[in-house]
Amino acid sequence: MTGPRYAVSQGWANSSLTAQTFKLIESSDDDCVFHYLDTSSSRSGISAISAKLRFRDLYSRLRRGIIAHETYIDASNVHELTALDFVFVCVDRGSSKKLIVNALQAAGTPFVDVGMGVHVVDDRLLAILRVTTSTDRKRDHVSARVPQADGDVDDDYARNIQIADLNCLNAALAVLKWQKLCGFYQDHEDEHNSTYPTNCNLLTSEETP
Numbered sequence: 001m002t003g004p005r006y007a008v009s010q011g012w013a014n015s016s017l018t019a020q021t022f023k024l025i026e027s028s029d030d031d032c033v034f035h036y037l038d039t040s041s042s043r044s045g046i047s048a049i050s051a052k053l054r055f056r057d058l059y060s061r062l063r064r065g066i067i068a069h070e071t072y073i074d075a076s077n078v079h080e081l082t083a084l085d086f087v088f089v090c091v092d093r094g095s096s097k098k099l100i101v102n103a104l105q106a107a108g109t110p111f112v113d114v115g116m117g118v119h120v121v122d123d124r125l126l127a128i129l130r131v132t133t134s135t136d137r138k139r140d141h142v143s144a145r146v147p148q149a150d151g152d153v154d155d156d157y158a159r160n161i162q163i164a165d166l167n168c169l170n171a172a173l174a175v176l177k178w179q180k181l182c183g184f185y186q187d188h189e190d191e192h193n194s195t196y197p198t199n200c201n202l203l204t205s206e207e208t209p
Contacts, residue, residue: 073100082107086181088174089113098148101134105142110135110181112174113146116166126199127163129170133177133192137209145193145207169196 055065071077078099081087087104089111091097097113104111115130132145173194180187191205 075099078103079107082109084109086178087111088178090171090174094147094149097146101142101146101148105134105139108136112177113142114170114174115147116170118163118166121199125163126197127166128198129166129173129196131170131173131177131194132207133181135181135192137190138192138207141193141207166198 069080073081073096081100082103087100087109089097089100089104090113091100101111101113111134113132113134115132117128117130119126130145132142134142173196176185177194179185189205190208192209193207194204195206196203
């Protein structure tokens with residue numbers, strides 16, 4: 001037995017509605033960085049804002065155009081970083097960080113540097129996360145904020161304490177800062193240095209232009 005399909009909700013019926021879906025439309029947008037069509041941005045009305053972040057994600061499983069350079073940075077090739085639009089610096093060794101930061105500062109290349117200190121206090125961990133930004137609006141604070149020396153015997157993180165949630169949060173804060181620089185998020189503070197100590201749950205905003 002066949003007949004018209006009805007959709008009934010809260011006491012009303014509409015014979016024009018059907019449970020069948022429309023024909024699938026394949027995406028042909030070769031410029032899209034995602035391996036799948038981004039429909040959430042269009043549905044929420046933020047496509048123009050999301051476009052500011054095109055080709056800028058680090059997750060190659062989701063996006064195209066990711067190029068890996070499996071090499072150590074030293075004095076012979078550090079200049080390759082200065083040609084980039086933006087650099088994320090995540091280096092444990094102070095001397096290596098100094099080489100990279102000094103080259104980026106001299107070239108005027110904007111970057112975000114992340115750092116972390118972990119200490120054992122009363123048999124519990126105290127962590128302090130740091131996100132330091134350098135742009136053409138403010139750079140003079142970097143030498144004071146970014147450690148550039150090897151060896152800190154008082155830092156328990158140097159004893160190979162790897163905590164995934166802290167690393168994840170530090171990276172997320174760095175990406176959020178970059179997104180604010182891109183104009184994706186509103187930014188009233190324009191902070192170029194931020195710290196987060198786990199024991200008092202306070203995110204600071206320092207070094208404003």
